[in-house]
Amino acid sequence: MRIARIINNNVVSVYQLDGTELVVMGKGLAFHKKVGDRLDDDKIQKIFTLKDKQVSNNFQTLLRQVPMELASLVETIVQEATVQLQKQFHENIYVALTDHIHFAIERHQQGYDIKNALLWETKQLYPAEFDVGKQALAKIKESLGYQLPDEEAGLIAIHFINAEMNEQVSNTMDITHFVEHIMTIVKYHYKMDLDENSLNVSRFITHLRYFAQRIFTKTYYGSNDAYLYTMMSEKYPEAADCSRKIKDFIVSEYGHELTKEEMFYLTIHLQRVMNR
Incomplete structure (x- = not known):
C-alpha cells in the first residue's frame, strides 16, 4: 500500500484499486515518510475501511486531535460489539464514539462528569447495548487508565443504538x-x-x-x-x-x-x- 495522505506520524490514508479509501494506523507509521511512499507492513496496527467520503474526512480530522490509543480502542469496542450484538453499524460510529469518549475523558479530567437522566430507561429499553457500554468502560479503564462514571455506559449505548437504526441520537x-x-x-x-x-x-x-x-x-x-x-x-x-x-x-x-x-x-x- 502507498500513502495517499499523511494525517500524522501514526495515521495515513491509502486507496485500494477499486478507489476505496482506507485509514491505516500504526505507531510511527508515517515517520520519515511522504505521499507516494510504500507503507511498512510490520508497522500496521489497525485498518479502517470507510466508504462514505464525508465520514472518512471527518474521521481523519478527528484523528489529528485524539491519541492513537483511543482510536484503536474504539475500533476494538466496535468490532466486539458487532459480534456480541450480531448487528452491523453505520461506519459513522467510529467518528461519533471516538469523539464522545475523547470528550468524556477530557471532562472527567476537569472534574465535570455529567449525569445521564435517561440511564434507567436506557438500561431497560436496550439492555444488550447497555452491556456493551459497561464493557467499553472497563476497556477504557484497562487500556487508558480512566475510570469514567456509570452514566457514560448509557451514553455509549445510545451511540450504538443510533448506529444500529441509522437515526440521529x-x-x-x-x-x-x-x-x-x-x-x-x-x-x-x-x-x-x-x-x-x-x-x-x-x-x-x-x-x-x-x-x-x-x-x-x-x-x-x-x-x-x-x-x-x-x-x-x-x-x-x-x-x-x-x-x-x-x-x-x-x-x-x-x-x-x-x-x-x-x-x-x-x-x-x-x-x-x-x-x-
Whole structure:
C-alpha cells in the first residue's frame, strides 16, 4: 500500500484499486515518510475501511486531535460489539464514539462528569447495548487508565443504538422519552412501582419501543375492527381504562390516533404487566 495522505506520524490514508479509501494506523507509521511512499507492513496496527467520503474526512480530522490509543480502542469496542450484538453499524460510529469518549475523558479530567437522566430507561429499553457500554468502560479503564462514571455506559449505548437504526441520537432520545412518559402513566394509574426486572414489564417496554418507532415514522399498524378490543375491554376494564389514558396522551402529544388493534395489544400488555 502507498500513502495517499499523511494525517500524522501514526495515521495515513491509502486507496485500494477499486478507489476505496482506507485509514491505516500504526505507531510511527508515517515517520520519515511522504505521499507516494510504500507503507511498512510490520508497522500496521489497525485498518479502517470507510466508504462514505464525508465520514472518512471527518474521521481523519478527528484523528489529528485524539491519541492513537483511543482510536484503536474504539475500533476494538466496535468490532466486539458487532459480534456480541450480531448487528452491523453505520461506519459513522467510529467518528461519533471516538469523539464522545475523547470528550468524556477530557471532562472527567476537569472534574465535570455529567449525569445521564435517561440511564434507567436506557438500561431497560436496550439492555444488550447497555452491556456493551459497561464493557467499553472497563476497556477504557484497562487500556487508558480512566475510570469514567456509570452514566457514560448509557451514553455509549445510545451511540450504538443510533448506529444500529441509522437515526440521529435525538430520535433515539425521543423514543426513550416516549417510553418514559407511558411508564409514568401506568405507574400513576395503578398507583404502584413496576418491577423493572420482570419478564412482563420487559415485554411491555419492548412493545412500547417499537410502538414509538411507528409513531415517529407515521406508520399505522393493524385494522380498526373494534370486536377484539371491545371483548378485551369488557374482560379487563382496568387495563382498558389505562390504555385509554395512554391513547389520550399520545393523541395530545404526538397527534397519532391509535387503531383498535393497537389498543387491543396495548391492553393485553398492560394486563400481563399487572398479572406479574
